Amino acid sequence: MDDLKKLYYSADATELAELIRKGDIQSRELVQLAIEEIERQNPTLNAVIYKMYESALAQADAPVKGPFAGVPMLLKDDSDVTNTTGSQACAALKHVRAAADSHFIRRLRQAGFVFLGKTNLPEWGLKNITEPHLHGPCRNPHNPEFSPGGSSGGSAAAVASGMVPLASGSDGGGSIRIPSSYCGLVGLKPSRGRVSTGPKYGQYWEGFGTNGVLTRTVRDAAALLDQISGYQNGAPYACIEPEQPFSEIIRRPPAKLRVAFSATNPGVELAPQAVQAARQCAQMLESLGHRVEEIPVPVPVSKILESFLIVCYIAVSGDLEVIKKREGRAALRHIEMDSRVFAEIGRWTKLSELFQIRLVWQEIANTMASLHQTFDLYVTPTTASGPSRIGELGLSWIERLGLRITFATHTGWILKHFPRVKTQIFNNFKRTPHTMLANITGQPAISLPLYYDEQTHLPWGVQFIAPYGREATLLQLGAQLEQTSIWKQRTTPVGGHPKA
DSSP states (O other): OHHHHHHHHHOOHHHHHHHHHHTSSOHHHHHHHHHHHHHHHHHHHOOEEEEOHHHHHHHHHSOOOSTTTTOEEEEETTSOOTTSBOOTTOGGGTTOBOSSOOHHHHHHHHTTOEEEEEEOOOGGGOSSSOOOTTTOOOOBTTBTTBOOOSSSHHHHHHHHHTSOSEEEEEESSSTTHHHHHHHTOEEEEOOTTTBOOHHHHTTGGGGTOEEEEEESSHHHHHHHHHHHOBOOTTOSOOOOOOSSOHHHHTTSOOOOOEEEEOSOOTTSOOOHHHHHHHHHHHHHHHHTTOEEEEOOOSSOHHHHHHHHHHHHHHHHHHHHHHHHHHHOGGGGGGSOHHHHHHHHHHHTOOHHHHHHHHHHHHHHHHHHHHHTTTOSEEEEESOSSOOOBTTTTSOOHHHHHHHHHHHHTTOTHHHHHOHHHHHHHHHHHTTSOSSHHHHHHTOOEEEEEEEEETTTTEEEEEEEEOSTTOHHHHHHHHHHHTTSTTOOOOBOOTTSOOBO
16 A cells, blocks of 8 residues: 555556556555545645545446546536535535536546545635635645645645645636646646637636646646547637647657746736746756747736736626525625625726726737747746735734625725725735736646745746647647756645655
8 A cells, every 4th residue: 555655646647547547556446545645634734625435436436438537636616516516615605506517527527537526715716825714724735834825726735735646727817827836736727718618607707717737747737638628519719729639749849949038027026936936947948948038027917917807806796696696685794705895896897997908908918929929938937926824815803894894884886996905906916916917818828846945845836828729839848847957846745755
């Protein structure tokens, strides 16, 4: 069993699937081991909030087809899985069960994965921390005093700790890349339309959001993208098909690339580790023969934040209206205050403001299209700051009191016009200002684990953004960097020692 544990900590999903196919290990062995790891580590990390052990063991014993047949994984609790709850950490929805699998989940089932349960996330995936009131805070396995980030924080903590080799995520503003950076993982956000959100969620968050997977290796990221890609009838977006499967493309090194990078950002305080990670990466890229040039940030962070946040405000406002109609106004008392602030601002946002911001989105897209006429890739630190300590970003008692009075007196319109409210929201999102750009433009982006702070025991990621539809370039370069000395991925089980 000790040998199997060592293998389980070190192997990626591709290797485990191959061993199952050969008959060297059995799916049930892996599933049972994964369950034991979840039970051992979850009391500390609180990464898994919904368990599906019985169905997982039954699935492991049954004949299963697919390239990843029998490999265990976890799912972020924002996808519809037949007859399971998918509350997105919203207490008002904790009793609601899905009638059918989403298109994304069907793709994962067809690949042969065994679902062990669902992972923790902030309410509606709104924050770059994972500390929902419904489930409690999730912790970073590298240093449990800190958050794993968000919104796919539970998935990141589960993979980084060795509970599972990979887990699903979603990304509307960095929700795969931010926790991947904070937990030392590979986090790929596909191009808009590459992974179909289908008719149900096709226009949700104005197309900013997409599904994906958090992995330990680039080859898993490539292989999983092959499995989850594809158009579903009724979806509003479709993406350029690759010439070959991504898992084959990464076997070739990339051509010599023209790379732009920014290690500073006016108006944002970047931690020394973030700057060092980006500059060290630039030096490595040059040593690999790529042409690298430092440039100013192409889009001001204020424009990115304003463009992104208006989508959040309107989406949450719409979510609350659905809950109010379905569950009654009393259900709104179960919504977290931060979410209700977003909803109130969205409620008082005019259609003319949305129209104007759409023009800004197009301007941003044009700016990045122009940049990519000169450069193949744009590189930044994934995050400006390290992960926050658990509880650090919570509301103060005076802020909570003021919000209670505002909601009780139905004067939420004040929140939209009170500068301090928006300033605080902006300041929190300035911790992770670089990821939202690719969601606005629809471009693919990946965070790679290229730096590790030995003093705090926390990883730092570097983000790469490619032109629309060019995931192949990201994955080829990722596979190349995976072989270098700056690659810092490591599995860190709670109570154990890091396995390099």
